Amino acid sequence: MAKPEQTKSSSPTGLREVWRRLKKNRGAVIGLGIVLVLTVIALLAPYLTPYDYKAQNLDLRLLAPQRGHWLGTDDFGRDTLSRIIYGTRVSFQIGLISVAIGLVLGVSTGLISGYYGGVLDKIIMGFTDVVLAFPGILLAIAVVAVLGPGLYNVMVAVGLRSAPTYTRLVRGSVISLREKEFVESSRAVGCTNGRILLVHILPNVVAPVLVMSTLQFATSILTAAGLSFLGLGAQPPTPDWGDMINRARVYMRTAWWVGTFPGVAIMLSVLGFNLFGDGLRDALDPRLKS
Amino acid sequence: MAEPLLQVRNLETTFFTPDGVVPAVDHVSLSVNKGETLGLVGESGCGKSVTALSVMRLIADPPGKIMGGDILFEGQNLLAKTEAEMRTIRGNRISMIFQEPMTSLNPVFTVGFQITEAIRLHQKLDRRDALAKAVEMLRLVGIPLPEKRVYEYPHELSGGMRQRVMIAMALSCNPKLLIADEPTTALDVTIQAQVLELMKRLRNELGMAILLITHDLGVVAEMADRVSVMYAGKNVEEGLVEPIFERPLHPYTRGLLDSIPQLHRDQVRLHAIDGGVPNPSQFPKGCRFHPRCQFAQDRCRAEQPVLTEVEPGHKVSCWYPLVAADRGVA
Numbered sequence: 001m002a003k004p005e006q007t008k009s010s011s012p013t014g015l016r017e018v019w020r021r022l023k024k025n026r027g028a029v030i031g032l033g034i035v036l037v038l039t040v041i042a043l044l045a046p047y048l049t050p051y052d053y054k055a056q057n058l059d060l061r062l063l064a065p066q067r068g069h070w071l072g073t074d075d076f077g078r079d080t081l082s083r084i085i086y087g088t089r090v091s092f093q094i095g096l097i098s099v100a101i102g103l104v105l106g107v108s109t110g111l112i113s114g115y116y117g118g119v120l121d122k123i124i125m126g127f128t129d130v131v132l133a134f135p136g137i138l139l140a141i142a143v144v145a146v147l148g149p150g151l152y153n154v155m156v157a158v159g160l161r162s163a164p165t166y167t168r169l170v171r172g173s174v175i176s177l178r179e180k181e182f183v184e185s186s187r188a189v190g191c192t193n194g195r196i197l198l199v200h201i202l203p204n205v206v207a208p209v210l211v212m213s214t215l216q217f218a219t220s221i222l223t224a225a226g227l228s229f230l231g232l233g234a235q236p237p238t239p240d241w242g243d244m245i246n247r248a249r250v251y252m253r254t255a256w257w258v259g260t261f262p263g264v265a266i267m268l269s270v271l272g273f274n275l276f277g278d279g280l281r282d283a284l285d286p287r288l289k290s
Numbered sequence: 291m292a293e294p295l296l297q298v299r300n301l302e303t304t305f306f307t308p309d310g311v312v313p314a315v316d317h318v319s320l321s322v323n324k325g326e327t328l329g330l331v332g333e334s335g336c337g338k339s340v341t342a343l344s345v346m347r348l349i350a351d352p353p354g355k356i357m358g359g360d361i362l363f364e365g366q367n368l369l370a371k372t373e374a375e376m377r378t379i380r381g382n383r384i385s386m387i388f389q390e391p392m393t394s395l396n397p398v399f400t401v402g403f404q405i406t407e408a409i410r411l412h413q414k415l416d417r418r419d420a421l422a423k424a425v426e427m428l429r430l431v432g433i434p435l436p437e438k439r440v441y442e443y444p445h446e447l448s449g450g451m452r453q454r455v456m457i458a459m460a461l462s463c464n465p466k467l468l469i470a471d472e473p474t475t476a477l478d479v480t481i482q483a484q485v486l487e488l489m490k491r492l493r494n495e496l497g498m499a500i501l502l503i504t505h506d507l508g509v510v511a512e513m514a515d516r517v518s519v520m521y522a523g524k525n526v527e528e529g530l531v532e533p534i535f536e537r538p539l540h541p542y543t544r545g546l547l548d549s550i551p552q553l554h555r556d557q558v559r560l561h562a563i564d565g566g567v568p569n570p571s572q573f574p575k576g577c578r579f580h581p582r583c584q585f586a587q588d589r590c591r592a593e594q595p596v597l598t599e600v601e602p603g604h605k606v607s608c609w610y611p612l613v614a615a616d617r618g619v620a
Contacts, residue, residue, distance in 0.1 A: 117350075182395040188346055188388075189381035189408040189459065200406075203398040 021283040028279020034272025041085055042092040046075050049082035055238040062255040072257040080258065081237035090240050091269060094155055095217040101159025103213060106166020107205075111197050113167065114174025125171070128164035136161050137226055138184040144232045145147065151240070154233040158220045169212055173205040207284040214277035218270040225266050241266050292602035293360075295499050296322040296345065296467055301359035303337075303344045306352065310571035312364040316339045316523040317359070319597065322467065323470035327493060328529070329499040329514030331507065333567050337523040338503045342469045345501070346386055347376045347497070354563075364466065382412040385460035395444035401428075401455045402440030412463045427458040431488060453490065461492060469501045474509060486512055507550055511535060519543050522568055522578040525597050529574055529604035539600055539611040541583045577609065585610055 015267035020029050041048060050068075057077035065072045071080040113124040131139065144150075177183060178201070186200050227233040228242030236243065241262040248259030303315040322328045330338050343349050344356055347368060361368040363384065368376070388394045391503075395404060396590040409415055415423065421440065428436035430452040431454040444452055448605035453473060460468055470489065474482040490513060493500055502513055510517055511531060518528040519542065527540040538544040545563035568574055577595050580586040589609050597607040 103472060181388050181390050183346065184398040185386070185388055185459075186396070186407075187348055187380070188386040190377045190411050191407075200396050201480070204396070213369045265468075 022279055025279040025282060026205060027275045028283065031138065031272050031277070031279055034268055035276050038088055038269055038272060039092070042088045045085050045089045049079075049085050050080045051079035053078065053082045053086040053239045055079075062251060062258065064105070064255070065257055067277035071261045072245070072255070075251065080244075080261055083244060084241070084261055086239040087241045087244065087262065087265065088269070089093050090126040090238060091221045091224070091266075094151070094158070095220045095273075097152075098158035098162065098220040098224070099213050099216050099233050101156060102162030102166055102216060103209070105159070105163035106251025107170050107202075107209060109163070109172025111174055111202065111205075115174075115178055115193070115197055115201065121171075124167065128167045130162045131161065139222060139231045140227055141230070141232065144227060147231055149232045149235065151234045151238060154224050154227050157227070160186075161223070162216050162220065164175040164217070166209065166212060169208055170205050173208060174201055177201050177204050210282075211281040211284060214273055214280055218273035218277070221273075222270050267272055293324045294321045295326075295364065296501070297360070297362040297363070298305045298341070298345065299360045301341065301342050301344055301361065303349060303354060304357050305448045307571075313573075314354075314523055314570060315344060318520065318523070318525055320525065320528065322499045322501050324466070325493070325497050325499055326516065327502055327514045329510035329517045330501060330503045330520060331505065331510055331517055332520035333395045333505060335567050335570070336520045338520055339471055341520070342386065342501065342503055345379055345469065346384060347371070347373075348380075348386075351419075356393040357574040378412070381408050381460075381465075382463045383465055384467045385463070385465040385470065386471065387453070387456045387460045387473050389475050390611065391456055391476060393450050394456055395452055397444055400441050400443055401447070405440070405455070405459045408459050409462045424458070425473045427462050428455070430461070430492070431455075431458045432484075433458070450485065451479055453477060453481075453485055457485075457488065457492070461498075464496060465498055467501065469482050469503070471503045472505070473502075475504070475506070482509075483604065486590050490515065507535075507546060519546070522573055523570060524578060525605075525607060526579065527604075527606045527608075528597070529601075533601065533604050537612075539604065539606040540579075540608045541585050541612060542579050545582075545613060577607075585612075 004046070022032070039283060044050040055078060057073075060069070060073050060077035061075055063073040063077075069079055069081070071084065073079055074083070082226050109124050109128075113121045120149040134142075139161050140154070140157040143160055144153050147156060183200060186196050190199070224233055225242030225245070228240045229246045231243075231246060234240030234243050245259045245266075248255075248262070251258050298320050300317045300319055301315055302313065302317060305312040305314055311593060318337065318341055319500050320328065320330065320341075320364070320375060330341065332338050340349065340354075345361055345363075345368065347356075349356060356369060359369070363379070368379070371379070393416050395401065400425050402421055405427060406417065406420040409420040409423050410417075413420075425436045426438055428439055433439050433451060433454055439447070444455075447455065457473075473489070474485050477485060486509060489500065492498075500513070502509070503509060516530050519526050519533050519534075519540065527538065534543060535547065538547055540586045542563070545561075548561040549563065551560055563582055568578060568581070574581055576592050577583070577586070577590040580590040583590065587610065593609070595607045595609050597605050599605045600611055
């Protein structure tokens with residue numbers, strides 16, 4: 001007899017099948033490529049940067065892209081490439097933490113709301129409706145206004161604002177899963193409500209939540225960049241892409257490279273995550289795609 | 291043999307829906323003796339499953355509520371138990387298998403995980419021992435290569451195999467009572483026979499009682515010792531299998547028996563009971579079967595009959611139980 005540890009691991013058929021479908025989707029592969037490259041850059045930032053991201057050199061202000069400074073320098077003479085590389089780290093941090101906040105809040109409220117229903121469901125749904133009624137960036141601005149500007153407060157703001165989307169997604173899935181016979185049979189076996197929710201229902205909503213998180217990662221980066229652009233997010237000298245664009249505004253006509261490259265970085269990372277997320281969705285649920 | 295294991299007395303389970311109050315189970319009584327199989331028979335929507343779910347205390351509240359009656363299991367009233375006490379009974383003393391083997395297993399876990407879960411909820415076994423027990427159970431229900439199958443997912447098994455897994459899961463804690471809610475309805479005929487054979491064998495080997503819910507009288511004849519026939523949320527007839535099949539006393543039971551195609555006789559049309567099951571939120575006055583009953587008389591339209599013992603062990607709820615002449619040759 002094989003070892004009991006194998007009980008839960010190795011679902012070879014499932015995962016391999018998803019990977020096979022993902023590989024066939026060109027957009028998803030490109031997206032995954034971008035995501036992987038950005039991840040490596042974020043992890044290895046200190047080893048990749050040609051210069052210190054905060055080293056100023058006023059003799060080298062606003063240099064155009066050239067040998068040594070491949071993406072030029074900004075108004076303090078800091079190397080744009082180095083700052084963008086470090087910025088990847090900041091953006092990933094924002095993405096990870098704000099997605100985590102949204103995930104924990106949204107999935108837990110969604111599970112409770114969908115499973116128990118009743119008054120609890122009405123309260124939670126009422127709350128998510130209120131939050132969703134605000135334009136996203138406005139709500140985030142309001143949260144930052146209360147908490148004060150700063151990178152971590154931006155993560156909280158973006159996380160809070162993404163939570164209701166998770167709540168609705170999870171609630172919808174749970175409502176349909178709740179009626180499934182395997183839930184009834186796990187109750188007939190003597191499971192508690194908590195166990196049914198966490199052991200039997202939660203794993204069944206992982207796929208849509210995973211897709212959502214990938215897409216939300218991109219949205220978070222974008223929203224956070226927007227907040228930083230407005231001066232509410234990362235504070236200098238943190239090399240945040242949104243903040244870099246904000247500072248480059250003045251030189252848009254005279255030194256286009258200062259703002260353009262951080263913009264390209266934002267665009268690429270958002271594109272990468274969105275392509276990957278879309279591909280993942282198609283691969284996880286082939287029925288959606290004709 | 292005649293020691294009662296489960297006694298349901300005057301059970302009333304009502305659903306409060308936006309369309310009205312639905313008395314799905316209305317003063318239903320039945321008893322299952324130790325080691326015995328009771329067939330609970332009736333059309334769709336007559337309250338068979340609700341009765342079973344009430345015994346397990348699995349009626350979703352809201353909209354459902356058990357309004358009255360007693361459910362005595364091994365002498366203890368299940369309706370007086372707390373939810374936590376019920377959890378120690380479910381899956382342990384009383385197990386249940388459901389109609390749809392395709393959806394009764396969680397698609398994201400291996401069958402081994404699902405059987406060990408049932409075992410570990412009720413027995414103090416570590417993972418390894420529970421898995422060994424799961425393999426043993428799979429072997430008991432006749433699944434080939436059980437050591438390998440425990441690591442498979444439900445989608446890798448056929449319908450018959452899945453129902454076997456469900457049975458293995460239900461029996462893993464040696465329950466005293468197995469409630470089987472249409473266990474073979476979703477299966478092919480050949481697989482049905484295998485699964486019934488298996489249940490019969492296991493009942494004899496493990497000495498448990500079975501409450502078999504079905505609308506298939508063939509299954510009852512095959513499996514059950516006694517039958518209880520339900521119509522529109524009420525018991526209409528109860529007794530040993532043979533007397534009921536040979537001398538049905540209630541016109542409804544007779545109608546059910548008559549609608550079975552007879553292969554040894556030339557039949558142009560199948561016999562059917564005229565009309566349909568009445569809407570539970572507006573049952574007819576008097577006997578609930580009277581609009582469809584060819585023997586109905588004034589008393590049937592006015593007064594509700596009660597379940598009375600006509601012959602020893604044979605109860606019927608009808609003002610004018612069928613006599614030999616009514617039954618004719620059928």
